Amino acid sequence: MSIEKVPESDGEIGVTEDGLDYDALADLLGGHVIGRETHVNAEGFVIRPDEVQEVLSTLKTEAGFDHCSCVTAQEYDDRYESIYHLRKYDDPTQELSVVVPTTKDDPTSQSAARVYDTADWHEREAYDLVGINYDDHPDLRRILLPETWQGHPLSKDFNQDQPQIVTLRENANPLQGDHRSEDDPDTMFINIGPHHPATHGVLHVKTTLDGEQIADIDPDIGYLHRCEEQMCQQGTYRHQIMPYPDRWDYVSAGILNEWAYARAAEDLAEIEVPEYAQIIRTMSAEFCRIAAHMLALGTFALDVFGDFTAIFQYAFRDREVVQNILEDLTGQRLMFNYLRLGGVAWDLPEPREEFFEKIRDFLDELPHKLEEYHDLITGNEIFQMRCVDTGVLTPEMAKQYGATGPVARGSGVDYDLRRDDPYGYYDELDWNVVTEEGCDNFSRVLVRMREVEESARIIEQCVDLLEQWPEDEREIQANVPRTLRPDPDKEIYRAVEGAKGELGIYIRSDGTDKPARFKIRSPCFSNLQTLPEMSQGEYVPDMVASLGSLDIVLGEVDR
Amino acid sequence: MLQESAPLPEALANLLGLDPNSTLVMILMSLIGAAFIGSLMMTNTALAGPWAKRKITAAFTDRIAVNRIGPFGLLIIVADAVRLLSKELIVPEGVDRPAWDLAPLVIASTALLGFAVIPMGNGIQLADPEVGLAYVFATASMASVGLVMAGYASNNKYSFLGGLRAVAQNLAYEIPLILTGASVVIFAGSLQMSEIVAAQSQTLVGPIPSWYAFVNPFAFVLFMIANLAEVGRNPFDIPEAPTEIVAGYQTEYSSVYFVLVYLGEFIHIFLGGAIIATIFLGGPAGPVLPGIVWFMIKIWGVFLFTQWARSAVPRVRIDQLIEIGWKGMLVLSLANLMLTAVIVGVIA
Structure with missing residues (x-):
């Protein structure tokens, strides 16, 4: 295995040979820890709601937890709870959950946004959907639902039948001034989106321009919010949840998303997946990654380029081959629904030789195709002029905003869950994590193009393994009870490396066959937060390019 | 040589046996001639142009494009016309009415005016004034006025940005364009289009004609690049820039107005092609085939080039465009002009 990374976290408090020493961490926090919980993935420290900033900044600076993956909010019968899932970019297996309970009467907790910038949006979402207030939050507004929404839909007393009337006049004043303020008459407010050729879906970027330069931008999301979390909470573990992940990052990253749920639920219910099924999963997931990266590139x-030009069509032409292979495998082109808890839906299509040949043909062709792309795109001087040193995201900022995936790796942050928190069959295969040091739009594109090569390597090895696999050992499904009822009050946060980055799922079980809380940590959601950071002071075309290089899919941002 | 024959109205009068010295006859004949040249160009730009554009782009991007209506999808233009003309003309609230209505007309008609002085071979040239080249540049530049009108009158911020970009871009590229054109004038010693064509009728070395593209390839390249900016095609399609400012100055136009704006762009590309063909590619000169055919081939060649650039080259940013224009193109075209003047001065 060539992909070992030596953790650089030596000397950090609480780090021992075999992982984290939670007692040492508790000692570090001293009296702040008022209780301890055990989650499946990590220990949880319960702290007081008015000490959040103090505890988190101690953990960040002294214990090295520089990655706030996710903020999960939920309501119990007797309390509200915010959970900060902390990890380390150097070694994401070192996890810690910081649990902040608040009372029912006054659900107010201190905001973590001053410690981790990424908590800004995550807490806004928690406020929006669950109804927890965060003190000292820079801008506590609703994020997914309209400003005029009544109630918090994931709270227990929310009345779903309540009519929601949202008029434009109530939502925003159409006669609002064009400038940021009276003393700033040179700026102009412009809505980029929700219907705009460059927003890749329904994203609304409230932009203030100074000439053509961006003085201020505020991405407004939520147009594609489909209550995915709540829908998952209403489905049974065994079969009813699996179709939903396909609808998050819907541009061909379906199996990667399914794997996120499968991984969390399998670890929660202690299901062992047969090795053969893991190889098929690994292979199909990498196909999805190639398809997703091709689309991102196109x-x-x-x-x-500014139009549906050659390179867009070429990328789609080659993506089509991947789509055909996935169609042969799963029977679907978009909503694969191929993974099952404990395995996959069915074995490779017969005749297997034909299927393998198709894959090998694709793999043989791929290097030429990529060379063509490099000629057309990365080798083009105008393209370089446009992309090098625009949309700069420093590694520090990337970490602050919880950026993951190609966005983080394009900023030189060496973080890939396939290697750092291995699952599936990745740790048995020979491949490399791609990073680029440029921190700009160009690096992010390069990372994706090089990752396609690495995915092809993974697929090739998987095909070799699958070809040689003895016929009577092709076990595609573990023995899983028809109705899955994980033990009550188990909590887990598990993530996989999706096409866009760390796609995490938090599940809390309550002993029934449905999750009590199902939280999706979307990589696009965190990545999109970096947009204002990247485009401040740049030109509109650069903002559009940065948005493209972030490769967001609104289905995943809004869920 | 055909170029030396009389301009079209006079030739028509002679053909019909009318008196070429009568003002009334000349006005009538000029109108007929103008209608003929206008129709000829419209056939190329409005009928063949959109179809060819589709097919060319499709070839570059590995697609098939229109192939359902008529042979090779040739009748698509009929469907297009029905579709575009039957659409509702939406007039947004708060547009600056006279300017907003006039802009499409200005954009479409100014470029068409330029064809009046272009010698297309076989005696097809409406007029041959002594300041022909200056006249062509002047009419072509007037389209910018239309763009600004459209951008400013639309009461839309995207249109507004597009209009501003159009002005900035045209300022930055017209000067190199005209300076490069001037270097040809120094060679030919005349602004008259027929003179410029005639000056290219010799051979340079062996079978290579003394077209200015061969005499001064540097000027030719400069002119081609500046022309891309002039007609607003990649890498300089900044006034429209679909992924940035939606459609720039044409955002608010629909139905017939959109047709006019779009048509104006096509005519502009063809006018650019006609200028290049005349001053750099020997006008209608060519073996075997009649002059008008050669002339059309050359125009379509330039059109193909713009479509190629559009399919394969990324768009530059507005500030980069201005920088290339003022710091690169202007300096190079000035150097080219000086050098040409010196060389011509020494030789002559």
Whole structure:
């Protein structure tokens, strides 16, 4: 295995040979820890709601927890709770959950946004959907639902039958001034989106321009919010949840998303997946990654070239081959629904030789195709002029905002869950994590293009393994009870490396066959937060390019 | 040589046996001639142009494009016309009415005016004034006025940005364009289009004609690049920039107005092609085939080039465009002009 990374976290408090020493961490926090919980993935420290900033900044600076993956909010019968899932970019297996309970009467907790910038949006979402107030939050507004929404839909007393009347006049004043303020008459407010050729879906970027330069931008999301979390909470573990992940990142990253749920639920219910099924999963997931990266490349070219030009069509032509292979495998082109808890839906299509040949043909062709792309895109001087040193995201900022996936790796943050928190069959295979040091739009594109090569390597090894696999050992499904009822009050946060980054799922079980809380940590959601950071002071075309290089899918941002 | 024959109205009068010295006859004949040249160009730009554009782009991007209506999808233009003309003309609230209505007309008609002085071979040239080249540049530049009108009158911020970009871009590229054109004038010693064509009728070395594209390839390249900016095609399609400012100055136009704006763009590309063909590619000169055919081939060649650039080259940013224009193109075209003047001065 060539992909070992030596954790650089030596000397950090609480780090021992075999993982984290939670007692040492508790000692570090001293009296702040008022209780301890055990989650499946990590220990949880219960702290007081008015000490959040103190505890988190201690953990960040002294214990090295520089990655706030996710903020999960939920309501119990007697309390509200916010959970900060902390990890380390150097070693994401070192996890810690910080649990902040608040009372029912006054659900107010201190905001973590001053410690982790990424908590800004996550807490806004918690406020929006669950109804917890965060003190000292820079901008506590609703994020997914309209400003005029009544109530908090994931809270227990929310009345679903209540009519929601949202008029435009109530939501925003159409006669609002054009400038940021009276003393700033040179700026102009412009709505980029929700219907705009460059927003890749329904994203609304409230932009203030100074000439053509961006003085201020505020991404407004939620147009594609489909209550995915709540829908998952209403489905049974065994079968009813699996179709939903396909609808998060819907541009061909379906199996990667399914795997996120499968991984969390399998660890929660202690299901062992047969090795053969893991190889099929690994292979199909990498196909999805290639398809997703091809689309990212094509649409990014669309943003920079400015039209449906050659490169967009080439990327789609080659993505089509991947789509056909996935169609052969899963029977679907978009909503694969191929993974099952404990395995996959069915074995490879017969005749297997034909299927393998198709894959090998694709893999043989791929290097030429990529060379063509490099000629057309990355080798083009105008393209370089447009992309190098625009949309700069420093590694520090990337970490602050919880950026993951190609966005983080394009900023030189060496973080890939396939290697750092291995699952599936990845740790048995020979491949590399791709990073680029440029921190700009160009690096992010390069990372994706090089990752396609690495995915192809993974697929090739998987195909070799699958070809040689003895026929009577092709076990695609573990023995899983028809109705899955994990033990009550188990909590787990598990993530996989999706096409866009760390796609995490938090599940709390309550002994029934449905999750009590199902929280999705979407990589696009965190990545999109970096947009204002990247485009401040740049030109509109650069903002559009940055948005393209972030490769967001609104289905995953809004869920 | 055909170029030396009389301009079209006079030729028509002679053909019909009318008196070429009568003002009334000349006005009538000029109108007929103008209608003929206008129809000829419209056939190329409005009928063949959109179809060819589709097919060319499709070839570059590995697609098939229109192939359902008529042979090779040729009748698509009929469907297009029905579709575009039957659409509702939406007039947004708060547009600056006279300017907003006039802009599409200005954009479409100014470019068409330029064809009046272009010698297309076989005696097809409406007029041959002594300041022909200056006249062509002047009419082509007037389209910018239309763009600004459209951008400013639309009461839309995207249109507004597009209009501003159009002005900035045209300022930055017209000067190199005209300076490069001027270097040709120094060679030919005349602004008259027929003179410029005639000056290219010799051979340079062996079978290579003394077209200015071969005499001064540097000027030719400069002119081609500046022309891309002039007609607003990649890498300089900044006034429209679909992924940035939606459609720029044309955002608010629909139905017939949109047709006019779109048509104006096509005519503009063809006018650019006509200028290049005349001053750099020997006008209608060519073996075997009649002059008008050669002339059309050359125009379509330039059109193909713009479509190629559009399919394969990324768009530059507005500030980069201005920088290339003022710091690169202007300096190079000035150097080219000086050098040409010196060389011509020494030789002559």
